[in-house]
Amino acid sequence: MNSSHQFATRAVHAGETICGVTGALDTPIYQSTTFAFESADEMAAIFGEEKFGYMYTRYGNPTIRALESKMASLEGGEAALATASGMAAISSAILGYVRAGDHVVAARSLYGAAYDFLNRKLPRYGASAAFVPSARVEDFEKCIRPNTRLIYFETPSNPVLEIIDMQGLAEVARARGIPLMMDNTFASPALQQPLASGVTVVVHSATKYLCGHGDAMGGIIVGPKPYIADLSREIVRDFGGVISPFNAWLILRGIHTLHLRMAAQCASASRIAEFLNAHPRVERVNYPGLPGHPGHGLARKQMKAFGAMISFEVRGGYEAGKKVMDRVKIFARAASLGDTRSLIVHSASTSHRAVPREQRIAVGVSDGLVRLSIGVEAVEDLIDDLDQALAS
Ligand SMILES: Cc1ncc(COP(=O)(O)O)c(C=O)c1O
Numbered sequence: 001m002n003s004s005h006q007f008a009t010r011a012v013h014a015g016e017t018i019c020g021v022t023g024a025l026d027t028p029i030y031q032s033t034t035f036a037f038e039s040a041d042e043m044a045a046i047f048g049e050e051k052f053g054y055m056y057t058r059y060g061n062p063t064i065r066a067l068e069s070k071m072a073s074l075e076g077g078e079a080a081l082a083t084a085s086g087m088a089a090i091s092s093a094i095l096g097y098v099r100a101g102d103h104v105v106a107a108r109s110l111y112g113a114a115y116d117f118l119n120r121k122l123p124r125y126g127a128s129a130a131f132v133p134s135a136r137v138e139d140f141e142k143c144i145r146p147n148t149r150l151i152y153f154e155t156p157s158n159p160v161l162e163i164i165d166m167q168g169l170a171e172v173a174r175a176r177g178i179p180l181m182m183d184n185t186f187a188s189p190a191l192q193q194p195l196a197s198g199v200t201v202v203v204h205s206a207t208k209y210l211c212g213h214g215d216a217m218g219g220i221i222v223g224p225k226p227y228i229a230d231l232s233r234e235i236v237r238d239f240g241g242v243i244s245p246f247n248a249w250l251i252l253r254g255i256h257t258l259h260l261r262m263a264a265q266c267a268s269a270s271r272i273a274e275f276l277n278a279h280p281r282v283e284r285v286n287y288p289g290l291p292g293h294p295g296h297g298l299a300r301k302q303m304k305a306f307g308a309m310i311s312f313e314v315r316g317g318y319e320a321g322k323k324v325m326d327r328v329k330i331f332a333r334a335a336s337l338g339d340t341r342s343l344i345v346h347s348a349s350t351s352h353r354a355v356p357r358e359q360r361i362a363v364g365v366s367d368g369l370v371r372l373s374i375g376v377e378a379v380e381d382l383i384d385d386l387d388q389a390l391a392s
Contacts, residue, residue: 001013001014001015001073003073003076007074007189007190007259008259010070010073010074011070011074011190011255011256011257011258011259012256014069014070014073014074015065015066015067015068015069015070015071015072015073015252016066016069016070016252026253027062027063027066027249027252028062028063029063029245029246029249030054030057030061030062030063030245031245031246032057032061032245033056033057034055034056034057035053035054035055035056037053037055043055057242057245058237058240058242059237060232061245061248063245063248063249063252064082064242064243064245064248066248066252067080067082067206067218067220067243067248067249067251067252067255068080068081068082068220070252070255071189071204071206071210071220071222071255072222074189074190074193074255074258075184075189075193075194075195075202075222076189076193076195076196077195077202077222077223077224078223078224078225078228079222079223079224079225079228079229080220080221080222080223080228081220081221081228081231081232081236082206082218082219082220082242082243082248082251083218083219083220083221083236083241083242083243084217084218084219084241084242084243084244084247085205085207085217085218085219085241086111086183086185086203086204086205086206086207086208086217086218086219087113087114087117087205087219088219088236088241089203089204089205089206089219089220089221090113090114090117090183090203090219091117091121091241092221092231092235092236092239092241093181093201093203093221093223093231094117094118094122094150094152094181095125095235095239096227096230096231096234096235097149097150097179097181098122098125098127098149098150099126099127099149100125100126100127101126101127101147102127102147102148102149102150103127103128103129103130103145103147103148103149104118104122104127104128104129104130104148104149104150104151104152105129105130105132105140105143105144105148105150105151105152105178106118106129106130106131106132106151106152106153107131107132107135107140107152107153107154107157107162107164108131108132108133108134108135108362108363109135109154109157109158109160109162109363109364110152110153110154110157110158110183111154111158111183111185111205112158112351112352112355114152114154114183115131118131118152119131129152130143130145135162135163135164135294135295137164137165137168137169137172140153140169140172141172144172144176144178148176148178149178149179150178150179150180150181151169151172151173151178151179151180151181152181152182152183153169153180153181153182153183154182154183154185154186155182155186155187155295155302156186156187156288156295156299156307156309157186158185158186158309159286159309159311159345159347159351159365159369159371160286160311160363160364160365160369161186161286161287161288161293161295161307161309161310161311162295162364163288163293163294163295163296163298163299163302164295164298165298165302166182166192166194166197166198166199166302167197167198167302169199170197170198170199171198173198173200174198179200179201180198180199180200180201181199181200181201181202181203182194182199182201182202182203183202183203183204183205184202184203184204185203185204185205185208185209185338186208186307186309186337187303187307188204188208188209188210188258188262188338189258190209190258190259190262190263190304191262191266191303191304191305191307192302192303192304195222195223197302200223200224200227201221201222201223201224201227202220202221202222202223203219203220203221203222204219204220204221204222205218205219206218206219206220206251207219207336207338208336208337208338208339209258209261209262209337209338210251210254210255210258210338211250211251211254211338212254212255212257212258212261212338212339212340213250213254213339213340214336214339214340214341215250216246216247216250216251216254217243217247218243218247218248218251219243261340261376262305262308263305264376265308265374265375265376266305266306266307266308267305267379268308268374268376268377268379268382269287269289269306269307269308269309269310269372269374270287270289270305270306271379271383272310272372272374272379272382272383272386273285273287273289273290273310274290275383275386275387276310276312276386277290277292279387279390280315281314281315281316281320281390282312282313282314282315282390283312283313283314283315283368284312284313285310285311285312285313286310286311286312286364287306287310287311288303288306288307289305289306289307308338308373308374309337309371309372309373309374310371310372310374311347311369311370311371311372312369312370312372313366313368313369313370314368314370314390315368316368317366317367317368318348318349318367318368320368321346321348321349321367321368321369321370322346322349323389324344324346324370324386324389324390325344325345325346325370327388327389328344328385328386328389329385329388329389330342330377330381330382330385331343331344331372331382331385331386332344333345335350335351336373337371337373338373339373339375340375340376341375341377342372342373342374342375342377342382343372343373343375344370344371344372344373345370345371346369346370347360347365347369347370347371348360348365348366348367348368348369352365
């Protein structure tokens with residue numbers, strides 16, 4: 001398998017080989033914590049990294065390795081590292097660059113725990129972060145200081161679907177010699193490959209679209225080989241946030257259908273966004289596929305499709321948003337995203353309840369904001385479900 005093969009072919013084949021011993025076509029789950037050696041000399045050579053070999057699953061495992069190789073191929077990166085969760089990927093990837101005294105420039109609209117890690121955890125280690133007051137590249141540039149060691153962002157962002165110019169930001173980062181890190185969870189590599197636009201490192205919650213079925217936690221970091229090797233040794237291995245072989249296998253299997261699920265989910269999301277946009281009980285719809293979305297032009301340029309995440313503001317505020325949640329029958333009231341099932345969450349009463357109201361509203365999370373993750377059910381049924389939930 002090489003990079004000239006198309007995405008769909010690599011989604012199925014990259015990183016996986018037929019077992020030379022048994023002929024097993026599917027990658028086996030190497031559910032073993034440890035690996036044995038032929039001799040003391042062989043063991044010493046592998047521990048001394050003079051020879052490649054598996055020794056202990058926290059240091060590496062063939063099933064996990066297959067997932068890492070597949071993701072390096074799909075993101076077009078030199079190397080990848082799998083972790084126990086998306087947050088393990090984000091925290092490890094940031095700690096791989098940032099030391100005491102360093103500064104991070106970060107987007108204002110981020111997944112809540114990533115925001116919290118940058119805002120409250122980094123200061124414990126003597127580092128700090130500044131959040132850019134807009135999605136504009138020039139405002140990112142204005143926040144850079146002499147000690148800025150990293151720029152961090154998401155596009156589309158969680159939960160307000162803000163779009164940031166990957167290439168424009170990469171040019172600024174490159175000119176200043178600062179690594180640029182992006183969370184590609186919302187789009188997945190089926191819709192955009194940030195490394196090709198000049199982003200240095202991509203992180204993922206593999207729990208979402210990559211797995212796709214809501215049954216395994218995982219994270220992925222893709223980037224330059226020396227950085228990934230150092231991260232593997234110094235952070236993930238020693239802090240211990242490794243993925244289990246079984247979860248790696250579930251995610252590996254999920255990725256086989258990533259392009260098919262994404263195509264179906266994006267098509268349904270476009271129709272649902274249009275339906276919501278025309279609904280009298282809906283104040284505003286955040287979906288980059290709508291021509292009125294401020295990032296529509298950029299999304300058209302840098303994404304293959306507009307994604308399957310939508311957020312919208314129900315007229316009537318906080319209680320109206322919660323009522324829609326209570327009335328849906330097919331959408332599950334659940335926090336995650338990217339699953340085959342459609343999910344709904346009222347941000348102000350759940351994911352953002354700890355964020356002060358003014359701060360929450362400043363980043364677009366208004367009282368009535370409801371976020372949808374569109375699954376693979378029949379789109380007509382999903383529209384009917386929202387219609388009856390918004391009625392009355
Ligand atoms: C955009 C984004 N990044 C990262 C994460 C964290 O992933 P995990 O829950 O796998 O740690 C999430 C979780 O919802 C997310 O939405």
